[in-house]
Amino acid sequence: MKKSYILLFLILANLFWAGNYIFGKYVVAELSPIQLTFSRWLIAVILLFPLAHWIEKPDWKRVWKAWKTLWLMGMLGIIGYNFFLYWALTYTTSMNAALVNSINPAVIVLFSVLLLKENISFLHVMGLILSLFGVLLVLTKGHLQTIFHLTFNKGDLLMILAILVWTFYSLIAKKLKNIPAISATAVSVLLGLIVAAPFAFSSGLNLDLSNQAMVGILYIGIFPSVGSFIFWNISLRHIDASQAGVYLNLIVVFTAILSLMLGQNITIVQILGGLLVFSGVYLTTKKKKDNKAVVSA
Template sequence: MFLVLANLFWAGNYIFGKSIVDVMTPLQMTFSRWTIAVCLLFPIAQLIEKPDWRSVFKAWRLILILSVFGVIGYNFLLYEALRFTTSMNAALVNAMNPALIVLLSALVLRERISGKHGVGLLISLLGVLLVLTKGQLSQIIHIDYNEGDLLMLLAILVWSIYSILGRRMAGIPPIAGTAVTALFGLILLLPFAISFGGFNFPLTKETITGVLYMGIFPSVGSFIFWNASIRQIGASRAGIYLNLITVFTAIMSVIMGQTITWIQVLGGGLVFAGVYLTSRMKKPARSDTAAEKLEEQVTH
């Protein structure tokens, strides 16, 4: 149930982000969301983990880099992408993230990709291309893509880099690490928020609801539920539940009156098939293998 709720909240991030992106800039959305999250993450970390905050802050160099990629880069690109594309398309492109992390791990960390993983990557890529080109693959050579879809591709690349770098955070309690990472991100964003009207947006019922949702549920709730779950069933088994993000986004999109084309359904199915093949790793002989550590950091 925790895994279902975690991915439901993440899916809602796409829906609520799309609903207020016309009245709030990506900078405003990112800053507001993590301001709320920081106010909640620190007391929750203290209550649950009781961390040694001094040792957490000693890793400030790595945390600073992770803030740039995870708190600022990914969220800003996600909300910027939602200005130009649908929440459904963004979720479909995001479904390729696990496969991209495996690919980058092979290139950067020299981890081996099996034939099954290679096939999964290709199938996922085909599915994403079908979504991006609306089934007209000839558009690939004409470079005629939706700007939002391309920004979403860049967003998952940034998140993949963040996930790989996050392996170095293995000795830091996850909630405390996220709290400090979000705090550093806010400090970096503050000058830009002041200079570019980060606090000047309409306080309507829609914006307040959207910001509160994004700050509480996907930023705090999903994170705690996710980590509570992997302690019970492990990262490998939990990873397949990430596909629920797109499923829930599709359901929410239909409820809110958006249409889904058969090309999106076909492309999404290929992405799921590719991610499924890529995720079917052999069980490691020891729990401290590189692959297991990477999977744990992806969940963080």
């Protein structure tokens, strides 16, 4: 495949993920986090199974044999992460959520060292520290002394919880071998939906939605949930995961651009914090050529 096509796929994947933060902010005004999470993946699962069968042609019996691991992945990465993400968006801005989420790769590296005993270089340690400092700037709006007074935005703290949930999902995903990625995602989504369904329905699904919310749900269910994942995995067949991982920083860039287009303000502190996060994440992913990158959106 031509390098230009791979570049295009990576750009589109991250553009779609950025849209998840923007549209998610609007939809949570009409749907609860659990309702939005359920609706999103209900749309996605209808598309994921036929696409997995068409693109990967998996041995479904073999895939379903790993149902326990896939169920846990569904609870963490499919339901848990997205639930906390949308809950966070009810309290914080799309930009702040995207910025805090940028520390995800660095946190995964840290927990991989602590739990999986993976090696980490001094460069990676510096990257972790730099990323953490950048996120703290965003959380405290540049007033680092507020750390001692615990005056963080609730949404920003929920995003940190979302990151931790995704980190454990990622550690489990690293151990899941010999199962095609889209097929594994399809089964994880289905198992997660089965568990989430009673909570979504008991909370009373709101069917009287505005046109804006309907468009948002369709976008989230199709583009970030299906389109981004397929583009990402096609790209990983042709380049190293560590190379592709650098493009994850585009999520915040696109979120910032979309936020500005919608009239939202971006502060100098957010820009500075974002730059520090970018720099830190770049250092933590540099020379990491053996590990697969795991994506959140």
